[in-house]
Amino acid sequence: xxxxxxxxxxxxxxxxxxxxxxxxxxxxxxxxxxxxxxxxxxxxxxxxxxxxxxxxxxxxxxxxxxxxxxxxxxxxxxxxxxxxxxxxxxxxxxxxxxxxxxxxxxxxxxxxxxxxxxxxxxxxxxxxxxxxxxxxxxxxxxxxxxxxxxxxxxxxxxxxxxxxxxxxxxxxxxxxxxxxxxxxxxxxxxxxxxxxxxxxxxxxxxxxxxxxxxxxxxxxxxxxxxxxxxxxxxxxxxxxxxxxxxxxxxxxxxxxxxxxxxxxxxxxxxxxxxxxxxxxxxx
Amino acid sequence: xxxxxxxxxxxxxxxxxxxxxxxxxxxxxxxxxxxxxxxxxxxxxxxxxxxxxxxxxxxxxxxxxxxxxxxxxxxxxxxxxxxxxxxxxxxxxxxxxxxxxxxxxxxxxxxxxxxxxxxxxxxxxxxxxxxxxxxxxxxxxxxxxxxxxxxxxxxxxxxxxxxxxxxxxxxxxxxxxxxxxxxxxxxxxxxxxxxxxxxxxxxxxxxxxxxxxxxxxxxxxxxxxxxxxxxxxxxxxxxxxxxxxxxxxxxxxxxxxxxxxxxxxxxxxxxxxxxxxxxxxxxxxxxxxxxxxxxxxxxxxxxxxxxxxxxxxxxxxxxxxxxxxxxxxxxxxxxxxxxxxxxxxxxx
Numbered sequence: 214x215x216x217x218x219x220x221x222x223x224x225x226x227x228x229x230x231x232x233x234x235x236x237x238x239x240x241x242x243x244x245x246x247x248x249x250x251x252x253x254x255x256x257x258x259x260x261x262x263x264x265x266x267x268x269x270x271x272x273x274x275x276x277x278x279x280x281x282x283x284x285x286x287x288x289x290x291x292x293x294x295x296x297x298x299x300x301x302x303x304x305x306x307x308x309x310x311x312x313x314x315x316x317x318x319x320x321x322x323x324x325x326x327x328x329x330x331x332x333x334x335x336x337x338x339x340x341x342x343x344x345x346x347x348x349x350x351x352x353x354x355x356x357x358x359x360x361x362x363x364x365x366x367x368x369x370x371x372x373x374x375x376x377x378x379x380x381x382x383x384x385x386x387x388x389x390x391x392x393x394x395x396x397x398x399x400x401x402x403x404x405x406x407x408x409x410x411x412x413x414x415x416x417x418x419x420x421x422x423x424x425x426x427x428x429x430x431x432x433x434x435x436x437x438x439x440x441x442x443x444x445x446x447x448x449x450x451x452x453x454x455x456x457x458x459x460x461x462x463x464x465x466x467x468x469x470x471x472x473x474x475x476x477x478x479x480x481x482x483x484x485x486x487x488x489x490x491x492x493x494x495x496x
Numbered sequence: 497x498x499x500x501x502x503x504x505x506x507x508x509x510x511x512x513x514x515x516x517x518x519x520x521x522x523x524x525x526x527x528x529x530x531x532x533x534x535x536x537x538x539x540x541x542x543x544x545x546x547x548x549x550x551x552x553x554x555x556x557x558x559x560x561x562x563x564x565x566x567x568x569x570x571x572x573x574x575x576x577x578x579x580x581x582x583x584x585x586x587x588x589x590x591x592x593x594x595x596x597x598x599x600x601x602x603x604x605x606x607x608x609x610x611x612x613x614x615x616x617x618x619x620x621x622x623x624x625x626x627x628x629x630x631x632x633x634x635x636x637x638x639x640x641x642x643x644x645x646x647x648x649x650x651x652x653x654x655x656x657x658x659x660x661x662x663x664x665x666x667x668x669x670x671x672x673x674x675x676x677x678x679x680x681x682x683x684x685x686x687x688x689x690x691x692x693x694x695x696x697x698x699x700x701x702x703x704x705x706x707x708x709x710x711x712x713x714x715x716x717x718x719x720x721x722x723x724x725x726x727x728x729x730x731x732x733x734x735x736x737x738x739x740x741x742x743x744x745x746x747x748x749x750x751x752x753x754x755x756x757x758x759x760x761x762x763x764x765x766x767x768x769x770x771x772x773x774x775x776x777x778x779x780x781x782x783x784x785x786x787x788x789x790x791x792x793x794x795x796x797x798x799x800x801x802x803x804x805x806x807x808x809x810x811x812x813x814x815x816x817x818x819x820x821x822x823x824x825x826x827x828x829x830x831x832x833x834x835x836x837x838x839x840x841x842x843x844x
Contacts, residue, residue: 384579387576
C-alpha cells in the first residue's frame with residue numbers, strides 16, 4: 214500500500230491529537246497504580262506500578278467526610294442515580310413536550326415553544342436561590358428527588374426533538390391514523406423508534422450534564438449520604454494537608470480515573486446504538 | 497341509498513381558499529371510481545375528506561348508511577394508499593401490514609394468516625422480514641397496497657399511488673390494481689391527474705376542475721360525450737381540437753371553411769371540437785390543408801396543421817404516405833363533432 218505525503222501528514226496530525234487527549238489520562242492511570250512514596254519522590258509515572266488494588270480499594274471503601282461515614286462507592290451510586298434520573302427524565306419530558314408542540318395544533322404552540330426556548334437564558338446557576346427555596350419548602354433537601362427534579366426540563370433537548378419531528382412526513386401520521394393509532398400509540402410506536410438515534414445522543418449529553426453537576430448538589434445536600442462524586446473530589450483533595458503525612462496522590466489519581474468511568478461507559482454503550490441509527494437511513 | 501354519498505361537500509381552508517365547492521356524488525358498493533383533474537383542482541382534498549384527514553366545512557358524507565362527518569379516521573374503516581406510500585420506515589414489511597390489525601385487537605394467529613395470504617396475493621411473501629428502505633419502488637408500492645388490503649376495509653382510497661413509478665412499472669401496477677379490485681370487489685376511489693390512468697381504471701370517472709365536478713360518467717360516456725369544454729380538452733390524447741367558430745343555421749364557419757352540422761343551431765361564439773382521430777383523411781375530402789409538421793409514432797402519426805390561424809392535429813395510420821409540406825384532404829363529419837357554447841363552456 215502506498216501513502217501519499219498528504220495522507221501521512223493528516224495521519225500524523227490525527228495521531229498527535231489522540232496522544233494529546235489520551236496521554237494525560239494514561240499518566241493519571243499509571244500514576245494511580247503507584248504508592249505515594251514513589252510518586253512523591255519520582256513524580257508522575259508512565260509505567261504501571263504495583264499498588265493498583267491497594268489504591269483503588271482504599272479510595273472506594275475508605276470512609277471520609279466530617280461524619281466519617283460516606284465512602285466513594287456511595288458517592289458513585291449517588292452520582293449515578295442523579296445522572297440517570299436527570300438524563301432519563303430530561304429525554305422523556307423533552308420528547309413529549311416536543312410531541313405536543315409539533316403535533317397538537319393548539320393556538321399558543323409557537324409562543325410556548327419560544328418561552329421554553331428562552332429558558333436557555335436562565336440556567337440553574339442563575340435561578341439557584343429561588344430553586345433552592347422551592348425545593349426546601351417542599352421538604353426535598355437531602356433527597357434524590359430534590360437532586361433530580363429541578364434539572365429535568367431541557368429547552369435544548371425539546372428544541373432538537375421538535376426539529377426532528379418536523380422532518381417526519383405528514384403522511385406517516387395520516388397513515389397511522391387510518392391504521393387506528395391514537396396519539397399515544399403514534400408516539401410510542403412511531404416517534405420513539407424513529408428517534409432512537411436522537412434519544413441515544415440526548416441521553417449521552419444529558420447524562421454527562423447530570424453527572425458533572427456541582428453547585429446544585431452542593432447547595433442541596435447537607436447530609437453526606439447524598440454527596441456526589443464531583444463533590445467528593447473536595448474531600449479527597451483537601452484532607453491530610455495538616456501534619457506530616459504524605460499527600461495521597463496515588464489515591465487521588467485513582468479517584469479521578471474512577472470518576473471518569475461512568476460517563477465513558479454510557480458513551481461506549483450507547484454509541485453503538487447511536488451509530489447503528491446513523492447507518493440505517495430509515496427514511 | 498348509495499354505499500358512499502357525498503352531499504354538497506364544501507371545503508374552505510383557513511386561509512380562505514375554496515378547494516371543493518358544493519360537490520355531490522353517489523358511489524355504489526364495489527364500484528371503482530376515479531377522480532381526475534389538473535393539479536390543485538381539489539380531487540385530493542375530496543379524497544382526504546372521505547378518509548377523515550381533512551375537516552368538512554359544509555355538507556355531509558355518509559358511508560354504508562352512517563354519516564361519517566365527525567367520525568375519527570381510524571373508525572371509518574377506510575384504507576388509503578399514499579403517493580409516497582407512507583410505509584413505516586422502522587417496521588418490517590410484515591409489521592407494516594400487521595400494524596392496523598394489531599390496533600384492532602385481532603389475535604396473533606389470525607394476523608399471521610391474513611398477512612401471509614395478502615403477501616402471497618401480491619407476491620411479496622419473500623419480503624416480509626425486510627425494512628421498507630431495502631425495497632424497490634415497485635415493491636414498496638405493493639406493500640402499501642398490501643397494508644390497505646389486509647385490513648379488508650369498506651373503501652380503498654388511492655391518492656396518486658402510481659406517480660412515483662417509472663412508466664413501465666406504472667402500466668404494470670395499473671393493471672394489477674384493476675385486477676385486484678375486480679377480484680376483491682371492494683369499493684375504490686382513485687385520484688389521479690393522468691387521464692390514461694383514469695380511462696383505463698375507472699368504472700366511472702369524475703372529472704373535477706377548480707373544486708367543481710365537471711362531469712361524472714363511464715369512461716366511454718366521458719370520452720364520447722364530454723359535457724363541457726374542459727372535459728373535452730382534458731380527456732383524450734392527443735387533445736381534442738377545438739375551433740372557435742360562428743354557427744349560423746347549422747353551418748359552422750371556421751376561417752374560410754364551412755362545416756355543415758345538419759341542424760339549425762345559431763351560436764355567435766362557439767367552439768367546435770373534433771378528436772384528432774375523428775378527422776377523416778381521404779383523397780376526395782371536402783377540405784384541404786397543408787401539413788406543417790408530421791410526428792411519427794410507429795403505428796400512428798400525428799399531423800399538425802392550421803385552419804386560418806387556428807392550429808389543429810389529426811391522428812392517422814402511419815401507412816399513409818404524407819410528409820411535412822404536403823397538402824392533404826379531409827372531411828369533418830357532423831356526427832363526430834362536439835359543440836360547446838363559449839359563453840359558459842357547456843355542450844350544445
